[in-house]
Amino acid sequence: MATTVLTLVGSLRNGSTNRQLAEATALNAPDGVEVTLFAGLENIPFYNEDQDIEGQVPEAARELRAAAGAADALLLVSPEYNGTMPAVLKNAIDWLSRPMGAGAVFGKPAAVIGTAYGQFGGVWAQDEARKAVGIAGATVLEDLKLSIPGSLVRFAETHPKDDAEVVGQVTEILEGIRAAAESN
Structure with missing residues (x-):
């Protein structure tokens, strides 16, 4: 049976390099790993x-919780907005954190990757995402990190799925997630 990894992308823009990174991750999932982009x-x-009352939870939040609850692990793909993670990603984590101590990500392995224009590849945002998802109850896989700097230049003419280095790195990340999920 495959390890299922729910992927949340913190950028809503269609041409986002982080969305492309998530697509590359899904396209290069190793055998035994199934990646779903939410x-x-x-x-x-x-x-x-x-609004977080049984029978009153907004449909979109219910769908997110159901998808996370059905997944074996979580992968967050975060750009860096003003030195931190995007509000849309933080909001998703907030919905997934409830009910406290029993949210949809409680005890599930979670990793954070991303790319950004700056020289550090969005590490501040990714650190904030790790902190938030860990407080939400997920088991943060601190050793599985990927921060790709210079995204606008590096991926100007090449989609991450066609970048051999990126493909190797995301495959390693998914292998680590699978190992963590299987031992969970």
């Missing part, structure tokens, strides 16, 4: 505890 983060309202 569509619809833009439809999830900002977390509001007044």
Whole structure:
């Protein structure tokens, strides 16, 4: 049986290099790993505890929770916005963190990767995403990291799926996620 990895992309832009990185990850999943890119983060309202009541949870948030609950592991793909993760990704983590101690990601392996224009590849944002998803209850795989700098130049003419170095790196990340999920 395949290890299922739900992937959340923190950029909503169609031509986003982080979306392309997520696509490259899905296209290069090793045998025994199935990667699903979640569509619809833009439809999830900002977390509001007044809406987080059985029977009143917004449909988009219910779909996110169901997808995360059905997955074996989580992969967050984050750009860096003003030195931190995008609000859409933080909002998804907030919805997945509830109910506290029993959210959809509780105890599940989670890794964070990404690319950014700057020289450090978005490490601040990725560190913030690791912190938030860990507080939400996921088991953060601290040793599985990928920060690709200079995204606009590096991927100007080459999709990440066609970059042999990136393909090798995302394959290693997924192998690590699978190993963690299998031992979970």
